[in-house]
Amino acid sequence: MRKLDTIIIGAGIAGLSAAARIARHGETVVLERESAPGYHSSGRSATFCHFGIGGGLVHKLTAISKTAFAAPPEGDHPPLARRMAALFIARADEMEKLDTLEATTLAHSPGARRIEGEALRDIVPVLRTGADGFGAGILDPDAYKLDSDAMLQANIRALREAGGSLVTDAPVNAIRRGGEDWIVDTPGESYAAKRIVNAAGSWADVIAEMAGVAPLGLQPLRRTIIVIRPPEGIDVSGWPFTKTVSEEGFYMLPEGSGRLLASPQDETPSEPCDAQPDEETVALAAWRVEQATDIEIRRIEHKWSGLRTFAPDKNPVAGYAPDAPGFFWLAGQGGFGLQTSPAMAMAAEALATGLHWPEELAAHGISPETLSAKRFTA
Ligand SMILES: Cc1cc2nc3c(=O)[nH]c(=O)nc-3n(C[C@H](O)[C@H](O)[C@H](O)COP(=O)(O)OP(=O)(O)OC[C@H]3O[C@@H](n4cnc5c(N)ncnc54)[C@H](O)[C@@H]3O)c2cc1C
Structure with missing residues (x-):
């Protein structure tokens, strides 16, 4: 003993x-x-740090934690995080949600700003805008990709x-x-x-x-991630973490190898286990990305699931x-x-x-x- x-x-x-x-x-x-x-x-996480998740307590804990992510790495060890902008996008009927998120983000990240209509495509050129697409967004330049x-x-x-x-x-x-x-x-x-x-x-x-x-x-809730190749000739490395304000949407972000990582933001109740992706959710992930962008997904290069576990x-x-x-x-x-x-x-x-x-x-x-x-x- x-x-x-x-x-x-x-x-x-x-x-x-x-x-x-x-x-x-x-x-x-x-x-x-x-x-x-x-x-x-x-x-198994998407390893991102932003204010587009959780309520007031989570936002405060995130704001406090950001100091550690912004600090230079110790000695010759790799940095814990690097700055990557976050872009939250909304369709015409989701503007109230976007307004709420704008207020939350601005409270902790004063550099955040509104992006209207077509200007979204200056930031993520594949996003669908206009009547069938996204009408506005919030760009927070002070978010972090964690390692x-x-x-x-x-x-x-x-x-x-x-x-x-x-x-x-x-x-x-x-x-x-x-x-x-x-x-x-x-x-x-x-x-x-x-x-x-x-x-x-x-x-x-x-x-x-x-x-x-x-x-x-x-309650553990399963979440799924797919890795896809961006359209030929497009460099995604400068793209922000892009997330719909609607939970029935998706998020995507560039990952190290020049590919894109995407999730349909699924929340399937699960027992504690070694979570694995199911084909239906993987297909949903691809469909949501294709509906929201000009990306045509020919092949899913990698996929995984993990559990996000919530208190009541x-x-x-x-x-x-x-x-x-x-x-x-x-x-x-x-x-x-x-x-x-x-x-x-x-x-x-x-x-x-x-x-x-x-x-x-x-x-x-x-x-x-x-x-x-x-x-x-x-
Ligand atoms: C797809 C996905 C995307 C996510 N994206 C983000 C994100 O962008 N940003 C963010 O901040 N968070 C994100 N999360 C959430 C984040 O990953 C979790 O909140 C966090 O990893 C939880 O950490 P943990 O230490 O509580 O759990 P875990 O990492 O699961 O660690 C718990 C450990 O306990 C061990 N254990 C359990 N039972 C026993 C036992 N009987 N004996 C010994 N060991 C045991 C397990 O093996 C496990 O290693 C995401 C999660 C998922 C699944």
Whole structure:
């Protein structure tokens, strides 16, 4: 039995970013079922940071986190992010949604501006405009394309520098009380600590039930991505992340190899699992891109799915379980877990270790209660 101060379950962005900070306060181990960190949601994301997702709390957490993405890389390590504009587009009957999004974006990103009609094609030349197409958009020049691998690796480095460790191929299969400790069993080793952090992503409710803690009612929703080749001779590298304001639309963005990555923004309820794309959703992705643009898709070069896991109120959760001392929830990162991870890790460190509540969070009106698991059990 290995005795520790903190056991963190799950080596996705939530678990690792919190681990990098919590490890500074005592011996910490991160247990990951798979053979590599980021195998599930954190490695399957579109990795973008913008204000076109979530409500007020998510926007505030994103605004705080952007400081970390804008910072120059540490030493000779790759940057966590690079600037890429975001363009939100609306059809004639969606202008109210665009107005709301304009106000939200401007509140956090003062350089954002309205783009009307045909001018959308100066930015993304394939977009359909006019009566059957898009009528206006909001261009936010200060959005970021994240690098999930660089983010995971930076957090693993910080975890190790603080004396902590990551154990892969370590599926947690039992959790029980042993005096004041939680005892966590994996096939290779058992671990004991007063504090466990449940950062198991789509499996966070499963982990809670394993520990005899009331689940939160988390819902994993599957999302699908396709990779396509842009029209011959068109360089897409300067295109923004382009997203419809309507959820029944799509988003697309350039990816490193000169190709385009696109999603129909599907949200199919799922059990926690190794999510795989289905043919119908892949076809829907291609159809929505073709309907909205002049792109003719001949071949889908690559496709994948992942789970976005939401709490019942669609806001993230960080805090101790009201019904189990030492059991810390870090869950419900939905479709914004990468872009909010620096701020969420800051909150998790303060709440888990009893540190003073960070000024950055307080200044945005975020309190421990805002993130608490108690909101589902009261
Ligand atoms: C298609 C798609 C697009 C997305 N786009 C964006 C985006 O543009 N921007 C953004 O910010 N976010 C985006 N997201 C959301 C983002 O990916 C997630 O919010 C984030 O990755 C969640 O991180 P996590 O650490 O909670 O979960 P995960 O990365 O899934 O990590 C949880 C880990 O826990 C481990 N685990 C579970 N059970 C056990 C056990 N019993 N024992 C040991 N380990 C266990 C799992 O193996 C897993 O590695 C997207 C997601 C998807 C699927």
